[in-house]
Amino acid sequence: MIRYTLTRGVLLIAGLLVSSVLIFLTLRVFPGDVAQLIAGTQASPATVEALREALGFNRPLVVQYGEWIGGVLSGDLGTSQLSGASVGAELAEKAQVTVPLGLMALVIAMLIAVPLGILSALWRGRASGTALSVTAQALAAVPVIWAGMMLIVVFAVWLGWLPAQGFPRGGWDHPWQAFRALILPALTIGIVEGAMLLRFVRSATLQARGQDFVRTAAAKGLSRNRALVQHGIPAVGLSIVTVLGLQVAGIIVGSVVIEQLFTLPGIGRMLVADVGTRDLIKVQSELLVLTGLVLVVGFVVDLIHHFVDPRQREAA
């Protein structure tokens, strides 16, 4: 177990280092820079060049990378080239929107996927089961942005129940308002991700249904569905954990789109704005944090698997 954890840990760190190099290099391919943006269109080339020099763009790439990654390793994500503000502080501020949004979306997705997925498996062959699985298929195919627009039109513009955009100025000082602001965006991501997850839960349940131990339980006198619920579902749980891990990446991508649509001041929107202004140090650190998050979730999922499932332990 310890050996496995250590090996996976080393792989995780290697993965992060490789990502950091890739992130750093790909961003350097972008044309245009922040110096030009600060100076504006009435500035002389000399002014822009002086600014570029001051911002350190003229130094070798290796030096720039080393400085950035050195800072990151010592816990300093750098400062914005545009506003001079600390990237870490801003990320922490924006995380107050994005993290609750992601968690709410995840909860909603699970609330939709797990019961409905199992039901649709149990109802297989019935009209209600088919209707459920067709609906899920259709919802999973819906682009997040369209789902969001529909929810805005219905719940914010027509019914006026929930805000269509923005986050309370005081953040979580007014928890109810902040929560309300996140309902529609979380629903949007939750429904679409939930529909995808539902199909997975359904097929995993169906698979469990055919397993020997479920059949044995049924042979001992349980009804087939009861046998499935009592013995099959716990076995499905583990594979759901895996998919949930993958879902985290989906939710991060979804939040980039959704924060744009609902004008939520979160990490996704900050990222888009910073790419647009070529605030490269910020973008680098933000991407690295997000990549790290996905890698860490994958790492944790692997460990859980390894710990819970004896077959995997033997294989290792």
Added chain:
Amino acid sequence: MFRRNRRLAVISALAATAVILSACAGSPEPVVETSKGEPDLNATLSVGLVLEPSNLDIRHTSGAAIEQILIDNVYEGLVTRSQDNTIEPRLASDYEVSDDGLTYTFTLNPDLTFHSGTALTSADVAASYEAVRTDATLQGNAEFASVASIAAPDAATVVITLTEPNQNFLFTLTGPAGLVFQTGDTTDLQTAENGTGPFTLENWSKGSTITFARYDDYWGEPAKVAEVVFEYIPDFTAGVNAALDGSLDVLTAVDPNLAPQLEDSGDFVLTTGRTTDKATLAFNNAKAPLDDARVREALRLAIDHEGLIEAVGAGETLYGPIPELDPGYEDLADVAPYDPERAKELLAEAGQKDLELTLTIPSFYGTTVPQVLVSDFAKVGVTLEVDAVEFPTWLEDVYTNKDYELSFVLHVEPRDFGNFANPDYYFSYDNPEVQSLYAEALAETDEEASAELLAKAARLVSEDHAADWLYNGATITAVSPLVAGFPEDSINSRINLAGVTKTAE
């Protein structure tokens, strides 16, 4: 800088929009008076805007988004400009220009204070301006090239001496270069401020809102609302949704195609304001085949300007480099009337068959303008390829490297005719006669004579077809009936909130 101008092409709404706009265009009164009750001095005014400043350091960073909210509200200069771009005294109670146009004498208002509580004296003005004159990284440094000296003979008087007359000098002082900062102040201007205006900066939540609070010890008449919140909503549809769900009192830069929604709701009054936005189709004058004036003229004749404005949804035609709100304006419609037949002839004369051109356009301007251009040019046999790029890419490729054929950008700055008198600017337009006329206009001490010279130069630029001016932008603002005194014209460069009131519901 340039204003973002994303358009959603809602074709069905176009006809209706055009009618509504023609009905409200050109309304002469500068201020909407819609409020009836008593103003609520404790009110919070929330204003929706599109483009957020990237930082608040107005001394070092260029951009309309910064100037728009900070000048007059937080920072002030000796002079400022009204909505129709006339120059007015601000920190100065009065000013005098000597007959030779070389000496400017300003008298300061009494009891001026910075938000820190320190009194403002002529020494602060002199130090601020001296910094602009000598520090190349400060905004306006180039415009201060003709400043010989800045003196503060007594605590209430500032005397600026120029080496040569400069008709634009006072106007320069209405911008970032003219703002007055406390001598020796150590405030970090990127995130905080220490101005003299009627509002202080209370909070900036990046990517979301900027909040101003009333400065109670303001030297002039205090602001009539306790707080102003600028909500930055980059997406036009999201902005309209926010207005409709009641979270905004004012929405600026309304997309014309979405305007009817706001009007129909009955919760907003729409105003159409004039601007100095010049939707400029730049030609790379130095690059073949655009170095041939016949080709440039043909392209201009091929554009149906009226049709384009109808598609965009708001604006007026503009056939030259100077808009109505700037000195030297003249209607130049006769220079490039819509005439696709003549355009074809000119292209044939120039020996251009099956001409293919590329339009480089910052992606936030949307697709309406490029689509109209593609179709107009196709009618005269020119194939236009559209290359939508990110703004920093545009800055590098088009603006810095001049590596482009056609480009589209909204040039929002007032009095920027000088770009056509600068052969190094990205238009690469080089006409010595225009350059000398512009120099003469700047040196002319009589305002009217100067404007005449500018008009003459502008006509030459248009007759050379140095660029095409697709339209002069108009800005639509949706204002709640509870709000009064919200400015209407030029608000994409200056939103003066001093007189704005909000009535309690």
